[in-house]
Amino acid sequence: MTRDAAIAAATRQFDERGFFADLAALVARPTESQDPARHEELGLYLSEAMVPRLTGLGFDCRLIDNPDPRGGPLLIGSRIEDPALTTVLTYGHGDVVRAQTDQWRDGLHPFRLTAEGDRLYGRGAADNKGQHLINLTALEAVLRVRGHLGFNLRIILEMSEETGSPGLAQVCRDHAADLSADVLIASDGPRLQAGVPTLFMGSRAALSFDLAVDLREGAHHSGNWGGLLADPAMLLVQALACITDGRGQIRVPEWRPAGVDAALRAALADLPVIEAGGPEIDPDWGEADLTPTERAFAWNSFAVLAMSSGVPEAPVNAIAGRARATCQLRYVMGTDPDDILPALRRHLDRHGHHAVCILPRDGDPVAATRLMPDHPWVRRVAASVRDTTGIAPHLLPNLAGSLPNDCFAGILGMPTVWIPHSYRGCCQHAPDEHALASLSRQALQVMAGLWWDIGEHDARR
Template sequence: MTSLPSLDQYFTNNRDRHLEELTNFLAIPSISALSEHQPDMQKAAEWLSNEFENIGLENVSIEKTAGQSVVYADWLHAEGQPTILIYGHYDVQPVDPLHLWETPPFEATIRDNKLYARGASDDKGQVFMHSKAIEALMNVEGKLPVNVKLIIEGEEEIGSPSLEEYIQNNQDKLAADFIVISDTGMYGPGQPAICYGLRGLAGVQIDVKGPKGDLHSGLYGGGVQNPIHALVEILASFRDAEGTIAIDGFYDQVRDLTEEERAGWAALDFDKEAVKKEVGVKELTGEPGYTYTERTWARPTLEINGVFGGFSGEGIKTVLPSEAGAKITCRLVPDQEPDEIVEKLRAHIAKHEPVGCEVTVTEFDKGKPYLTPYDHEVIQAAGRAYEQVYGVPTVYTRGGGSIPIVAAFDEILNIPVVLMGFGLDTENFHAPNEHFHLENFDKGLRVISSYYGEIEKLGL
């Protein structure tokens, strides 16, 4: 049985060393979206490989995929105990705009008990915590209470294009009783949460082509279709005046929330005024008939992420542009299928295509939504582990974001996924000044260690 006081002392005694090691990991600019960082991707994979060997894991390997490498390791000597597959990623987002960072993004800095660096929260810091929990158990107990396998990829920030094939080809190697992923967040400071569902994703780019080149708006305006006007007409057709998505069949497959879920979420201490202050708006808006948490956790969306075309420099240029475009993403919920939603988008755009221009639609990221019963015993065990350390009841939520590979794990390996995160929504992941609250780093190490003990008690 896991000795929590001894582990607590181990984490206290080794905290400075752990933070120094994490600083070294964060110093590697492993940006998967930028080809010039390919050597850094390899360096990060090698860093993890060395880390896993040093803490006593076995069968450590850097495995090639069609894209970035996967780092694999395991320890399988807990006879009669379940096997946990731990997933995470070592790639990070680009750092632009660089001038908004208060300190260099790859030089980890501690301010106000927060660790600032790209990847501190998403996801290097949380991957590192699992490694250090294993290290502590191996040093204090001489073994792990359960079996573990780790798979850490390098393409999550670009949609994990190579990982699904890797999972398909390595099902026996990755066989486990359930998966643990620490790439989500808590409900709020001091309030742990288990995320039992994620929204899916479907992204497209709309390109509108008009005349063969930019035209003088005085000579041709009013007689030739303006691609920006045509684009605006298409974009405006996506929603009605109240914000409901107006695409035929868009809501047909949406699974309704249960009354139990709605009641549970309504009971949460949601602070609407705090959200408005945090994001800097006067009002919150959205689909009628649903609360803010319901809209952002369990209802589908269609958002315009970017619009481009024409002249946008200083001053004015009287031009009728040749082309314009927009990037669109839809967040999807059970039981919506990304391919079906993209086809509905295509049909809607074709139906509303203005005359005098050509419209093309290009598909981008796609990922299925994920949902698992939150009363599953391995999820409830995670809730108990949080409660032991944080001293408050765990809340059960869904996440508004997407981790597309989660649905692939669920479908291919057919085992539960436990989304056990330690970040906070305010930590600027994907933005300048990303950081990780060290209070949650410290407590998270203890939660993970406690969780392995809770799983041992289940006797699965």
């Protein structure tokens, strides 16, 4: 009954290929939440794959119908050993993005786990089936060695994260008592560098929307009508150009954070933003007075995700009647999510772009979250990770990407510590998604050590 024994048990599960077999079974389930035809698969993932596993670990489980018709079902489970003990909430999502089957490399299939060298290919291997499987496998190892956890554990699994987590916030409100805990400890997203564990404690939020110029039905000959009919594409690009300047610095006043305070700047100072194998950053892009790390984690960023006018794949000599761009703002704490689109409307009107319509794409905007590295729970988790790996983890106040952390930090009011088990080159949301075998093996050890340490802490109080 030792910490080392629990870590060794988790390691054996990987080395003897038990983890691979379990992950292969989960990857084989085509849980594409973006495809309405897969809706039944979302429920089966919970009822057939997760409920038996969790009940075998001593959890009381129940399936929750999503209050939002756009979303899939959810699972809430609890293993309460003693109400006086620390209670941890954990989270995962079993849905995946569209398979994109025809775009995967020869020899690979999104719903077949394939090992090649250090890579484990399969849709969900990194996002998020592999990550919550690691946490549950490590939990099993602790129970196998110690016979109990030494703390209480609650879990919520959703099946709609890849469509914006519709209904999750309402479920957290409706079932707050069943989800109450001292801390959220969960896994999603990537490490900053594959070889160094990362803890992040919040996330930027994201809001997507369309900008559209709709002037007339159909297209008209550019020779007969050029110079007489307004071009919607030109109106649209001029509107886009007033949102940022030539280096991408945001010009909408309400979209600009108040600044980067000294504590946040210090927390970000030594964190890497570039990883081997990733694209080279453009040093003259983004907020000029900030470091690249501060631009990614402490500031807002605007992007045009897609745009069209006419028929790009088969252009003709005609002035289109419509133009459209899908845009996104990633934003940090201090940005009022309810004022993002109204502020943009005011800004466009000030610049004379009255013909541009703003069309929301997401549901209600959510708040960005952040927790600083000096929080007691961050220090506890970081110390455990360091004891297991011998490596001081990167401590990131908030992720540059987005996940539904406000449901836990805001609605449920608890500190949140995320321990990602993937890396930035994993091709999540793209063909050839994969996890790293070496990283997964280390992550099993990290989580077994952490679950052990949480129980050991309560035993010593």
